[in-house]
Amino acid sequence: METGNKLQRNAFALAVISGCVLIILLAQFKVINLYIQSVIMFMGINIMISTSLNLVNGNMGEFSCGHAAFLCVGAYVSSITSVLIMAPNDITGAPFLPPELAVLVFPISVFVGGVVAALAGILVALPSFKTRGDYLAIITIAVNYMVISGIENLSVVGGPRGFMGMKKVVKSMYELADIPWMMIFVALGTIFCVLIIRRYVSSTYGKGVNAICQDEIAAEIMSVNTNKVKLVTFMLSSGLCGMAGGLFAHVVGYVNPQSFNILKSTEAMVMVYLGGMGSLSGAVISAVFFTFLLELLRPLQILKWVIIPFTLVLLMQFRPEGIMGNKELTDVFPKLRKYCRFK
């Protein structure tokens, strides 16, 4: 009885894990080609981006328009870390460690990227103590431009030409063992990101975020340390986005500052508004859907940037609350509650 219940309560988690294992096995045995593999990896990265932005825009009710800044910081820092340690380069010359250790160094570099991005999040968190809404939105845009322009002027990391060398690190992982490493790491990163956010927003600590969104003054009077909660939330959001950036940089194998401009931030925002503000499952669903949409419309080339914003116009007209509203999947289908443990 007890074990049966336990199995049932964890059914959702088991389904997610077995789904990931299935996809990785399909990739391993070359059932799905490299193109589909990369689409699936982008899906995972987009899930990380949209869920982390949802924490700020959805749960906290702030309007961050510069999320790509943290993606950029994470991408550059983790690329630089892994390339300096693992690959021959202009700055430090020969690699420090033998290529066999790439499998260990890569996740560490992604984590370092996340930590530095979280520190960059302080740039937005500190002004948020005093400002809100539109004014903070302007600050986030400013931070986005600061980061991009800063990196464009750093010739050490390639400036506007971009930074590469990550392919070598990834290659040495594949030389160690021919399994879909990147797929595994993206899956782990995605699960980690969603799990952390889920745990955060379901704790009393994280519910303070919703309290700030709905009435900040009441939150402060009712003993919520609003400044601390804001700081933690911004750092968590930007840190997880930074990890997504680290994964992105290594999947693509090349980063340049302009790929993290305001257009990328807009993409992240579209995913959040498509999914529904403050809904974690909505953010995941819309990230998957949005990645599909981008790939489906690829034959249209540049015209897809007419159609995608147009869908946004339709969305705002006919379903402004997004796919899920502020509900979770378990609110829409209460039967699901049996299969996942949420509290």
Add this chain to the structure above:
Amino acid sequence: MSLLKVEHMTQNFGGLQAVSDFNIELQGGELVALIGPNGAGKTTIFNLVSGFYTPTEGSIRVNGKDTRGMRPHQVTALGVSRTFQNIRLWKDMHVLDNIRVAQHYRMGYSIWDAFARTRNYMGREKEIDRISWKLLEAMNLKEYAYEVPPNLPYGLQRRVEIARAMSIQPQLLLLDEPAAGLNSRDVEELIELVRWIHDTFHISIWMIEHQMKVVMSLCSWIKVIDFGQTIAEGTPEEIQNHPQVIKAYLGDDTI
């Protein structure tokens, strides 16, 4: 040591003196009212005591601690809780969560505990749950635990807001016009509720109220202010016949 000691508190907004030389001392367990005409500075006094403003002059001590320089959540953690004139519940959170979040200052776990779901986290969350349910039951709100506030009638929303303030486990409860917008039956219930809270938890309650029925049937001491000045204080009987108070409310008979 007194629970609350306010000495010579003065608050200026630019050239306007909203509160001048306000003094009060609460030992704990009193039921005190603060009354005065509109714009007299009553809510400003509550905002000062709950740490929302810092007084221009004078001092506020809660249990001997000077609250100058403290942020409102720190003052609340000292045991000063309040409600608002216009209900300020978190509208998208159900009643239970409203009660839970107000216990933020004694969560007793860090953010890392929440990420890792440590034993400490689980234990503390369970404790918060237990306290919340107990409070909801005591306040007769158990059946509304999973309702969001906008779905509740106004009288119940008031009750929820008072319950939220009580979940802080305060020693001093500030009620800012608790009877505003209530019908006569709700007012009766409110009087009962405040009296029950006072008798059960033995806390000090300090309220701003315009409805004399509430003030006269509950409070043992009344302070009257007008234009930021304390014009009278005393028992309900003394205040009712105080010439200054009559003048403040009804005006001078000299034209």
